[in-house]
Amino acid sequence: MRDKTKGKVAIVCVVIIFILSGIYLFVPWVGGYNWVGWLLAITNLLAGPLTLIAYLNEVRKGVFKENQEPQTEETPE
Amino acid sequence: MKSFFVASRRLTVPIVIGVAAAGWYDSWTIVGLAECGYTMGIVTLLIFVAPEAILRLPLAVIIGPHVRDKIPDWVVTVPDMMAYLYSKKVKLISAVTYIANLLYDSALLCAIAEVLKLVTGMPMLWSLAISAAAQSGADIKIAYSLMLSMGVSFSAVMVFAGMAAVAFFGDVAASPSEGFWALVFSVLPVGFRGLFVAALCAAVMSTVSSDWLLFATCAVNDIYRGFLRPQMSEASTVVGMRVAVVVFGVICTIGTMFWADGIANAWYYLGGFLFAMFFIPITCGLFYKKKSASGALWCIVYSAFMYVLWEFVLGCPFAVPSSLFVSVTGAVIYFIVCNATYKKESGGQLGSGAVE
Numbered sequence: 001m002r003d004k005t006k007g008k009v010a011i012v013c014v015v016i017i018f019i020l021s022g023i024y025l026f027v028p029w030v031g032g033y034n035w036v037g038w039l040l041a042i043t044n045l046l047a048g049p050l051t052l053i054a055y056l057n058e059v060r061k062g063v064f065k066e067n068q069e070p071q072t073e074e075t076p077e
Numbered sequence: 078m079k080s081f082f083v084a085s086r087r088l089t090v091p092i093v094i095g096v097a098a099a100g101w102y103d104s105w106t107i108v109g110l111a112e113c114g115y116t117m118g119i120v121t122l123l124i125f126v127a128p129e130a131i132l133r134l135p136l137a138v139i140i141g142p143h144v145r146d147k148i149p150d151w152v153v154t155v156p157d158m159m160a161y162l163y164s165k166k167v168k169l170i171s172a173v174t175y176i177a178n179l180l181y182d183s184a185l186l187c188a189i190a191e192v193l194k195l196v197t198g199m200p201m202l203w204s205l206a207i208s209a210a211a212q213s214g215a216d217i218k219i220a221y222s223l224m225l226s227m228g229v230s231f232s233a234v235m236v237f238a239g240m241a242a243v244a245f246f247g248d249v250a251a252s253p254s255e256g257f258w259a260l261v262f263s264v265l266p267v268g269f270r271g272l273f274v275a276a277l278c279a280a281v282m283s284t285v286s287s288d289w290l291l292f293a294t295c296a297v298n299d300i301y302r303g304f305l306r307p308q309m310s311e312a313s314t315v316v317g318m319r320v321a322v323v324v325f326g327v328i329c330t331i332g333t334m335f336w337a338d339g340i341a342n343a344w345y346y347l348g349g350f351l352f353a354m355f356f357i358p359i360t361c362g363l364f365y366k367k368k369s370a371s372g373a374l375w376c377i378v379y380s381a382f383m384y385v386l387w388e389f390v391l392g393c394p395f396a397v398p399s400s401l402f403v404s405v406t407g408a409v410i411y412f413i414v415c416n417a418t419y420k421k422e423s424g425g426q427l428g429s430g431a432v433e
Contacts, residue, residue: 006215013222014134020226021127024233028119033237040237043230051098051227054091063092 114239137221142214183332349400
């Protein structure tokens, strides 16, 4: 993914935070706790396994494989 | 060392999400938030859960990517960053004061000890026995933002769990945590109870392990190797850090005695302490043109002493939270001292960390 695309994806992720915060804060006032309960159950039960699958996929691609470290800048005195 | 500390800076978005979530979310997020929901109710969402996620956004989208992309490669820890931005003296004081956060890990261990005591009956004492690693700043923006949105959902669940605990067991439980665990062991089916306890242990281990590594790094790499034995080899440093992890583990275990009455205040005390000390020096160090090492030093030392004084000796006069009072007054001291000493120090070796 190019940096410009990553930037746009990051903006979408930030917007999601505000949307979710608004839902959890205001929906109980309007529609009661049932909707919030279902939404919480769905988001939590999806987020964890999806992250795990993506994590394992990256491990399979070799993100933790040992390779030679590039030269680093010298630590100043 | 770069491989040891920051996985050679090659972690991708899913890995950073997993690592950051493992480091940030812990037994306070599970038991502590439930205790907050038990004692304060749904207002916890308004005063903590939502603001916490939103106020962490600058870290996710501005500071984190800035640090990853603009800071030199040899900077791998917060004390290293303080040395880069200011001076070695500021690095030393940062490393020493950061270790105080050990008490927060004691609170996390308390949560496991409490449930193991409830489950097994063992006395509490015997029950006890992630910016820089990402590939780029853009990856940090995505990973941290996603993780914060997951955190809002997870934190909300725990607040509601605490509210359910007070509804079910509010009149019989001796403490919020007892009510919460009574709810867990009465509502969840048999297999899921064990899974929940195992998940709590995993959450604590993930955070405590990274914190103990940080403290060992501060003690051995930043303080001992940085100031007392600069000629120490990397292999010896790693051995020393492993010994330090064991030492800090023992100290952390002993520190659990401070949290016997519950861990709801753990993040308020220790998180507030770290915020009050480091927020201004780090953010201003990155962006303020007239920063000086003296300003940072005075701010950190003042904040460390005043936080303890305001919170535990004076008892938060006028109900002003210590983190708020200390960070505001610390900021005033920082800017006054910086403006007074900037010209004198800028001709010398101030860290080249004026990020353009």
